[in-house]
Each structure stands twice: as C-alpha cells, then as structure tokens.
Amino acid sequence: MSYDHHDLLMKPRGTVLIMADSHGRDLGNLVQEVMAENVCAIVRPGAKLDSVIGDLRDFLKDFKHDDKLVVIGGTNNIQPTLDTTDVVEQIKDLLHKTEHIKIWVSTIPLRY
Known part of the structure; x- marks a missing residue:
C-alpha cells in the first residue's frame, strides 16, 4: 500500500x-x-507566561496520545532588569507537568 504525501499531511492526527x-x-x-x-488556539495578548498556561490542567485531562x-x-x-528567573522556573514546572504529552515550547524570541 502506498501513501500520497499530501494525504498523510491532510489526515487529521489528533488535536493541537x-x-x-500575542505571538x-x-x-x-x-x-x-x-x-x-483539529486546532484549539487560546491567545492572550499581553499575558505573562503564568496567565498563558493558567488553565492548562483543565485541558490536559482530556488529552489523548495523538x-x-x-x-x-x-x-x-x-x-x-532582564531577569528571566521566573520564566525559567515556570517552564521547568510546565515540562514536569506535561511529561506524558507531545509539547513544543517557544519562549522569548530574539529582539533586534
């Protein structure tokens, strides 16, 4: 059985x-x-990281393998002051809570 690359990309594979x-x-x-x-996007412009992921636990309880x-x-x-200590700690906590799922984290982009 052969697969068309386009078909593989277009087949729903779970929820993102x-x-x-705001990024x-x-x-x-x-x-x-x-x-x-299937995409669910919760965008909170101007929010700090703790507010961005504040209700994460509610969403994770329904997460499936895909x-x-x-x-x-x-x-x-x-x-x-450019102190990133709180962000680093929140990311560590986030990664600990989400060990069982597929996660991508993008934090502070470069500024020019």
Missing part, C-alpha cells in the same frame, strides 16, 4: 492545543490549513 501570548495570533488558522489538525501542545509565552514577563 495552542496556548500563547501566537493567527497561528491556529495556519496550523489548521497546513496540517488539517494530541499536541504548543506553548508560546514569556516575552511579557521580561522587565527592564
């Missing part, structure tokens, strides 16, 4: 949950178009 600050705006639509996944989590946040935590 995107939890993001995730429109990402849900892009993922939906490209991957044909589901994926994308977290984009942390930029709004940065103060003029």
